[in-house]
Amino acid sequence: MQNSICTTPRCLAALLFVAVFYFLISLYVPQMSLMPTESFRAVFFQRNTSSNDALLTTSTSQTSTETSSTNKPVAYNINVSPNNLAKDLVNIANMNTLKDVDCRAIYSNSKSEIEKAKQISKTVSTPLDDAFYLNLTTDCNSFVTTRGYILSTLTKEEEEFPLAVSILVFKEVEMVERLLKAIYRPQNYYCVHVDYKSPDTFYRAVSAIANCFPNVFLTSRRIDVQWGWFSVLEPELQCMKELWRYPKWKYFLSLTGQEFPLKTNSELVKIFTAYDGANDIEGTIKRANKERFRSTPPLGIRPVKGSVHITVNRDFVGYILHNETAKILLEWVKKDTSVPDEAFFATLNHNPQLGIRGSYKGEPETDWSTLKPFLTRYKNWGSSNCASGVYVRGICILSLGDLPSLGNARHYFANKFYLSQDRVVIGCLEEKIFNDTRDEYLGVKTFDTTFYANLGFVKNKV
Template sequence: MYDLHTHRNITFLDNLYIPCEALIRGDQTAIDLYGQQVYDNGFKERMLLEEKDLCAAFKNRFHFQASPLSEEEAEFPLAYGFVVYKNVVQVLHMLAAFYQPQNLYCINIDSKSPDGLKKLLRGVESCFPNVHVVIGPSIEWGSYEIVTAVWNCLSYAEKSAHAWKYYQYLTGTDAPLKTNLEMVRIFKALNGTMNMSYDIFNKTWLQGKQEDGSPFLPIYKSFIPALIPRPAATAIVGSSQVADYLKWLKGCWIPEELIWATIAGRPDLLPWPGAVPNSLMYQLKGTTEQMLAQLIKGRNKTQRITITEDFYGPATFDTPNQNWIARYQGWNSDDLLKCNKFTHTSCVFRVAELAALRNRPELTAHKINFEDQPVAFFCLLKEHLRRSLNPEPFDARNYTRLPEVELLRGVPLDELSMPKASVNRLRRETRG
């Protein structure tokens, strides 16, 4: 049942020659050469739209896995919610990379998307029974409609009879950094906790609203990609108080970033197994930032970068060094990031970043664009397919040291692995 190579079609990725190993090693000659290559996205879209048998075309041109790759994966199905609006061929490649027949997929399409995108993704829905497509609202950056789009798929997944265990959100410019098997082991390590980012929000985002009118207080910021266990989704989707809060967010700026940490970290208002009080996570965040600020006070930029790297410790393929693991996204404010191009202050990962991406502990990378050095995207997919069909040893035990997981186990705040190791480094620095 779990023969990894039985009846597998030879797809576009198989026939695409790129020296990905050299690129991932950081070979500068290969980077210079293959960074110049382009991909005719429009031509492939036109070819697909002309196909008489879309199901055969999808299965022949993209690697949609036909059967579970292992018993472990079959017994731990996942769910995904995509929000997409352009570059349908990139979306199809990405969907195929994440696709497993035991999982559940919901795709929210922006209503202003091209007709070709809608037709092809509707075609995917008709070919694969575990894929659901919804035409959502027209989305503008920072508007409320993204909340509706996100909720369309989360609600669909939660209300379905499918036995998925964890849910994650993706966009059309994401790429997998972990295989399905690796993700399953990471989700098991999370032990029913929800993984999300935590930050203080900018009060100007309320657009004049009074914070004390919110059904949930205090309000915190967290990026929309989160890893949500089924019990949390059930509690969130079924809560009238959450529904009231979502209505209250209408008129706010970037409202989707005011959801998860505000509602999911309040077990007193929204109880569910695995809930960790957000007050503890913000206390931890504040303590960590104060310690780091103490270390770098008065240092020059080069010294600050070195100290920050030492403080957090190395992030490696199976060892996260900070709590949020859903997505790896680089920002122009990050002194540690080596990135050559930014869009809306967010790094656009290209060929030169492949070496760093291959070693990240997060589940996905964002942003990767077909229009900009598409070889980076294809190398990530080829590497992902290689490890999917030829699994390498992967131990997720380091993910059990994430703060939420340890707090749920009853580890005291001052004994958490993150930032306990940082505290020890701080003490050594102070003594030195």
């Protein structure tokens, strides 16, 4: 089991602490409704005003070129009272608890609860629109308060292991914002690329959200993304370039606006610490369509097919941005491959002679054993077990019927979701991520990284 509930006296006392807080807070914090027009309620984080306290956010000089809002939220100092932070985490968990649906029963594959939730979902399918966010973000403190963001690093371990995240978006601003809320921490860095084709109101809404945080920014250049072309890869490279200016982050993750986390920030940090620099990048030669490689790669490099979704250490990104071999390979990928985004990262990671830190020394064949699984993303490719029965480019659009599988998955994020088709699945995932975050902080939930530390691509890395 990855997760376990401890039974020591200390942990039992913590459980009692949680129960007491639940009771007290339930007296004045209502549960979240599925209705998209209702705002969330929260007890806002109180600023520690001591002159000796350093806020755990990016410095003003680092963010002045990316942000324009003067009404910025502030972050907790790491030395804030644990009791106050615990209360805030309980509040936020309560805010993200669905009152009309029993998510735990759905995770346990209760057919009756799944059917009930399906009927509820049909009545609340309209996402919050661009205008809602443009209005709410006119006051950033109000936005952060009503939406329930966690503005603390939570633990020293997380504070000392910042992550860099790219998020490629093009529609459904509410889905984008709920993804950001689920993964946001003040020590991390978030680069958002808005497709050039996206409506202006969508762009302005996403920009307004980003302007409420010192460590969230939009790319300086927008790209017209066309599936199957180099333009799919280009925004990732743009984000890498713009994230590189921040020297503290340890790992880079690539996301899209139709995804949601299956692991908390704390769990991600523990997993990547166990990886000790190993990269998680899909790769295959056997299943590659050789016709997509129109010529032999330069410099004796072996071409490998993979995915644009990656989890890599900082040095891997540095190699892409600054190494001449990477630049030569990128030109080949751009000119002589049919789907560049599937070739570039995978090829770099599976040619160990290049000496890239964290790359894989074994055969580049992703499988579902403990040798070389691909855990960066949960995707259901063409399976008959797609609960919604809806596919886009061969990928199942995940829905509430997939929650039992998602709840047991070892992956970090899941793809893909359409909020306009199923709000309940995101609501339940949201509920779980904030409950887990609360319980981790209170010490009543632990996370075992043994599985991750013993993966073949971890033990067989450059």
